[in-house]
Structures are given as structure tokens and as C-alpha cells.
Amino acid sequence: MLTRQELLQRITRVPQVNIGHFPTPLEACPRLSETLGGPQIFMKREDCSGLAFGGNKVRQLTFTIGEGVSQGADTIVHGAASQSNHCRQTAAACSKLGLKCYLRLARDPKSVVQGNVLLDYLTGADVEFVDVPFGPKLEAFKINLAEKLKADGLKPYVVTSPRSTALAAVAFAWCIAEIHEQQTELGIDADWIYTSSVGGTQSGLVLGTKSLGMKLKPYACAPIHWEGKINRIRDAANSAAAILQLDTMVNDEDIINTDDYIGEAYGHLTPEGIAALKLVARTEGIILDPVYTSKAMACLIDHIKEGRFSTDDVVIFLHTGGTPALFAYPEELNESLP
Ligand SMILES: Cc1ncc(COP(=O)(O)O)c(C=O)c1O
Known part of the structure; x- marks a missing residue:
């Protein structure tokens, strides 16, 4: 196991360019939590990463x-x-x-x-x-x-x-180091981090949480059916571990990734996703995207409705961005209004 500082030192050694606004905020969503009667929800705002609408x-x-x-x-x-x-x-x-x-x-x-x-x-x-x-x-x-x-x-x-997927895993191990620090500042210790991913984002979340020995567990919703996805996510995590010279090994059992919220196919909106998008917009003024984050939020909402959490539990939702795509779906979204 590593300390956050040790992990950050390893990440600093990987070639990089300074293009984003980091750390991205980790903010409470109290009106969303209250409306759902669920756990305390915090959102990690990768949609605020600063470059051309972020993500x-x-x-x-x-x-x-x-x-x-x-x-x-x-x-x-x-x-x-x-x-x-x-x-x-x-x-x-x-x-x-x-x-x-x-x-x-x-x-x-x-x-x-x-x-x-x-x-x-x-x-x-x-x-x-x-x-x-x-x-x-x-x-x-x-x-x-x-x-x-x-x-x-x-x-x-x-x-x-x-x-590119291995380097994404390096990137999201870094995101976990940010969350680790932000949780300390906020005085929280979340149980789960939900996200939309079938690749490097999840790989990095798994690698980061495991290498720091956190209780935080990643739960990912795939936006697309991807054959061999567990191997892909595991291999990217372990390639990132090699790049960062970490002893941590990621195994299949570390990876939770569901296909249940994809709907008809990649890029097709789902009624649950649109409802989740509207709920978050109307309780927190935060805009999700139609293809990725709205479907992952629909999953979190389902899990809350199933009673998987108590009101004392803390859950982080990783907002991975994608909001410009909203404007490519005017007919589908208009149908669902007001
Ligand atoms: C908005 C958004 N969220 C999530 C993802 C999934 O990321 P990955 O599967 O590469 O981890 C993407 C990928 O393109 C994306 O654009």
C-alpha cells in the first residue's frame, strides 16, 4: 500500500501537459440526496476540467x-x-x-x-x-x-x-488521489463511487483505490456492449500499475461493470436516463449528458430505490462530462419536456 504523496510522486514522473483545471471540485448534492431519500451524494466534477466544456x-x-x-x-x-x-x-x-x-x-x-x-x-x-x-x-x-x-x-x-486506455488509468488513479485529499478536507469517507465507463476511467479508479487501501469501491455502468470488457479494464489497470511502478495487482474480482443501463444500444437515450438527467438538473442545477452520465445516474437511482444504502452512507458520483452531446439530440430530448 502507498500513501497519497507516494502515489502522486509516481504520477508526476509520467510525461504530461498542463491542459486542465485540476483538482476538479468534489461537491455535495443535498437536494438530490433529499429528493431520493438516499445516501449523502457527492459529485466529482470532471465536467469542470476546464477545456472546451470539460470531461x-x-x-x-x-x-x-x-x-x-x-x-x-x-x-x-x-x-x-x-x-x-x-x-x-x-x-x-x-x-x-x-x-x-x-x-x-x-x-x-x-x-x-x-x-x-x-x-x-x-x-x-x-x-x-x-x-x-x-x-x-x-x-x-x-x-x-x-x-x-x-x-x-x-x-x-x-x-x-x-x-491510451492505460494512460487513462494513470489519469484516474490521480483523480482518486484528489478524492482522497478532498474527502479528508470534507470529513467524509465514501463507500462507493459510481461512474460511466468501460475502460480507462474505471481501471484508474480501481487501481487508485486499491493502491491507497481505501474503502471506496468503484461501480461502473457501461455505455456500450464491449466484448471482453473485464480483461480490457483489468489489463489497463495493470499496465498503469507498471507505468507507475506500483506493486498493486488488479484482478477480475475488483471490477464491477454492468451492461444493464445501456438500453437499445450505444448512443440511444433511455427513459430512465432522461428522467435522471432532468432530476439532477432540477435539484442541483447540474447538467448530465445523454449517452454516459445520465445512464450511470439512472443506475445509482435504481440502487437507492432498491434500498442498498442508508441515509448515513456516502456515495460519490463521478460526472465524466459529455454535455455538448445534448445538442445533437434535440428531438429525443424535446419529446420528454416539460
Ligand atoms: C462523457 C463520458 N463519460 C464516460 C466515458 C467512458 O470513459 P471510458 O470508458 O473510456 O472510461 C466517456 C468516453 O468517451 C465519455 O465521453
Whole structure:
């Protein structure tokens, strides 16, 4: 087991760029807790991480772009689903650091110049929609594009798994170190941290809490069905442990990740998610996103309704951002109003 200072020292040694507002706040949500008759809920505001509407990827990009810059990159290549929060935060980070940014977005029903896509254009990224499905084929496409850019004399760095997921785990071990300190300041010792993740965010939460010997346990809701997700989350956590030279080993039993709140498919809104989004907006003035955090909040609300917590328990909800995507779902959200 490590102390917080020891963990932070190890994290400081990993190449990084200064692009976000850290530490992000950890704030109480008393009206949400009271309305639900549930535990004391605190929200860790990664949506306030400072860059182009924030989100969990700012912390991750601190290390992925940090790695690229340490290798001499002048160009970042990324690509994912069209409304990717990760791509939007990458484009904004490149603006801030004076790097070129190439985004190749999978053409899909949300390939509209709204939400994240609008921000990709506004931040000056080179954006193209491609008829390549999001997944391994798009990853290969990105690597191929980087080869072409190299031939043109650029020095590209590709944001791609598994490296990017391992560095995300480093980032969220750091987030846990922040929470550790903030809990001491607030005089709380939470039992659970809920989040939306099927990758590096959860890996880092698990690694961080385990290496510091905290009672805090991560509970993650997947936003997408992902075959082999437990292996992916475990391997990223253990790769991050190797990067940070930690003795901590993450096992399958450390990983709780449910598919129960995905709904029809990735990117499709659920009635429970929309209800959760409205409840948090109307009790705390905090805006969740339609694809990730609203579904994770629906899970927490269900667990409260099932009676899993007492009013003395403390639960942290990690708000991973994603709010610009709201503006790509006007019809679906309008239907649910007022
Ligand atoms: C808003 C938001 N929340 C959660 C996630 C899930 O993160 P991961 O599965 O990479 O840990 C993402 C990923 O894109 C996201 O954009």
C-alpha cells in the first residue's frame, strides 16, 4: 500500500501537459440526496476540467498528448464515433498547445454539425467523416493516416488503445488521489463511487483505490456492449500499475461493470436516463449528458430505490462530462419536456 504523496510522486514522473483545471471540485448534492431519500451524494466534477466544456478525457489527454509531446509530436491523430467527447477534447487540447489535430469520425446518424462536431470545427481541427465503422477498422485507419502524414513531413502521435486506455488509468488513479485529499478536507469517507465507463476511467479508479487501501469501491455502468470488457479494464489497470511502478495487482474480482443501463444500444437515450438527467438538473442545477452520465445516474437511482444504502452512507458520483452531446439530440430530448 502507498500513501497519497507516494502515489502522486509516481504520477508526476509520467510525461504530461498542463491542459486542465485540476483538482476538479468534489461537491455535495443535498437536494438530490433529499429528493431520493438516499445516501449523502457527492459529485466529482470532471465536467469542470476546464477545456472546451470539460470531461473525463481532459485528464486522460494530459498523459496521452503528454506522451506525444515528449516524443516530439507536432500533430495528433484521433477518431471515433461522430459525437465523440474524446475527439472534441483532443481538438481543444491541440488548440491550447499549438498542435495540429486530425479527426476522422465514423459517419453515423449523429454526424451533424452540432454538439461535439460543432466544437471540433470551431477549435480548428481537420475533420472528415469516413465510412469506416467505429472500432478496430477505424483504429487501423488512424494508424494508416499517421503514416501518410509522416511521409508529408509531420510528426504525428495517434491516440489509440491499448496505450491510451492505460494512460487513462494513470489519469484516474490521480483523480482518486484528489478524492482522497478532498474527502479528508470534507470529513467524509465514501463507500462507493459510481461512474460511466468501460475502460480507462474505471481501471484508474480501481487501481487508485486499491493502491491507497481505501474503502471506496468503484461501480461502473457501461455505455456500450464491449466484448471482453473485464480483461480490457483489468489489463489497463495493470499496465498503469507498471507505468507507475506500483506493486498493486488488479484482478477480475475488483471490477464491477454492468451492461444493464445501456438500453437499445450505444448512443440511444433511455427513459430512465432522461428522467435522471432532468432530476439532477432540477435539484442541483447540474447538467448530465445523454449517452454516459445520465445512464450511470439512472443506475445509482435504481440502487437507492432498491434500498442498498442508508441515509448515513456516502456515495460519490463521478460526472465524466459529455454535455455538448445534448445538442445533437434535440428531438429525443424535446419529446420528454416539460
Ligand atoms: C462523457 C463520458 N463519460 C464516460 C466515458 C467512458 O470513459 P471510458 O470508458 O473510456 O472510461 C466517456 C468516453 O468517451 C465519455 O465521453
